[in-house]
Amino acid sequence: MNERYFKWYSPNLNRETEMLVFGHAGYPVVLFPTSMGSFYENKDMGLIESVRWYLEQGLIQIYCPDSIDKDSFYNKHIHPYHRIENHDWYDKMVCHEIVEKIKHNSPSGKVIMAGCSFGGYHAANFAFRHPGYVSHLFSMSGIFNIKSYLDGFHNDTVFYHTPDNFLPGFNDYELWNMDIVLGTSNWDICFDANLKMSKVLSQKIWDTG
Template sequence: MEEQHIKYYSHHLDKEVEMLVFGNWGYPILLFPTTLGRYYQAKDMGLIESVRWLVESGKYKIYCVDTIDADSWYGKHLNPEYRVLNHIQYDKFLKNELVPHIKHECNVGKIGVAGCSFGGFHAANFAFRHPEMVAYLVSMSGAFDIRGFLDGFYDDAVYFNNPVDFMPNEQGWRFGHMKIVLGTSDWDICLNSNLRMSGILNNNGIEHWLDIRGWEKHDWPLWNKMFPDYLSRMVLQ
């Protein structure tokens, strides 16, 4: 399986962002790490290995990107207002720099986004904020309410980065093209978060698949089973 280590300079973040890219062709999936995880986490924890055959056969090309969580949502050394503003810069990096680069490199009009746990939040937040750029969303054990990270601080910037707040007021037709998977399990600490998000999507007439697996914990063994199953059902249909 072809693997590349890339340092991508971001003008919005004014620093290099590291990535691992797996595969040399195929439909692009932008994969976010879990809480405070790095770009190599998905490889280290077996998630990339779980989809090796899909990558090696040229079905997918997977971009594992770093986040700036330590200076945004988890940046307790910063005032909450600045945590949100830093995330907005990260979103601009994705929207204006990285995703256009991926689209051009893979010759596609839209990409897929995916993530586990807090990476599921990143994937969902980006997809729901920018549906014109995303065709596939895979959230595994994601949570979708960011307010608990901000010590009571709330403004419009928080609202527009908090899917449980802004999605009830969105127009469902904007997401009609998107294939959406919300994966969770009976023992998942984020089960209720996924039930809540599924209800919001249902109320807006947004088609999606809420996949609740039996007797699995919020951890990598669950996600390593989910990821190849979800990817094999999507572009290969």
């Protein structure tokens, strides 16, 4: 199984960032780590090995970027304004430094977004904010509201990084071209969040009927 390591200076983050890429060809999948996880987490936890056949057959390529959760949502030493600002720069990094460079590796000119837990938030938040770049979303036990990480602080940036807030009024037609899977279970602590998001998406279908 082909594996490559990348490290580069990110002009959006104003620091170096890292990423592992698995597979030699195929549909591009951006797979985020869980809360405060690193770019090698999905490999270490066996998730990459579980899809070895698809990678070796050249059906998919998986891109595992590093996270900056420790410097954004989980950094209680800085003001919430700077937490969400740092996350906004991370969103720009993923968009302009990764997705825009790999999207043409697929027939659709789009990518798949995926992640578990807080990685599910990253995948869903990016997909819903930038539906023109995303053909499929797989959010597994994800959350869709990050206000609890910001100590009550709110501004437009917070709003537009909180999918269950901005989606009801968001009408980009590309949303209807996306296949969306919200993975959860009865014992998932994020079950209610996923149920709520499912209702938000279902309501949009009825509204545009």
